[in-house]
Amino acid sequence: MIATLDGLGVVLACLALLVLAAMIALIVRRRLISRGEPMLLLAVSRSDGWHLGMARLTTASVQWHSIIGVGVRPREVWRRGDLDLGAPSPLEGTRPLAIIDPVQVQCSVDGGSITICLASGDYTALRSWSESAPPGLNANVA
Known part of the structure; x- marks a missing residue:
């Protein structure tokens, strides 16, 4: 025993x-x-539903990493000038887990189209990031 x-x-x-x-x-x-960069939860719509991930905002791109996995390389990379965010709309259908107050956004990337879901506050941060000049560009804004 x-x-x-x-x-x-x-x-x-x-x-x-x-x-x-x-x-x-x-x-x-x-x-x-x-690596010290801002991160946010962001789900990407695929044919079989929402895929939850972490988006890392760098000076030049948004790097999307799947929540599930062991690799540290991004699954998707969207360059600052190539990512065009649409207006947020209420989420239709099932809600991705872990995203509070989600909004759905239709985006244009390199001539294609993707649908993402993120918290409304994170959408504001992503919109601000996409509309601003990258650090060190020394852009004059009137």
Whole structure:
């Protein structure tokens, strides 16, 4: 009986360590992706529904990373001048998890069209980013 409990304890301890390692890996991945840049939750509409991800705003582009995954390379990169944001509209259909007060935005990118979903406050930040000049451009605005 004691050998069974010890074996069960070892299995439970291994499972707990596995869960802890996965959580640490997610935190480290998020830190590596952000690299000190602003991040926001952003879902992209695909044929099979919304795909939740993290968008990193750099000086030149928006880099979209899927929430699920181990890689640190972006799945999508949208350049500042190529991304044209439409007006926000109320979300139609199912709501992506984890996005509070979501809005749906139709965007034009490189001649194509995508639909994104993000929080209304994050939309304001993304709109401001897309309409502003990149840092260091020394653009004169009258």
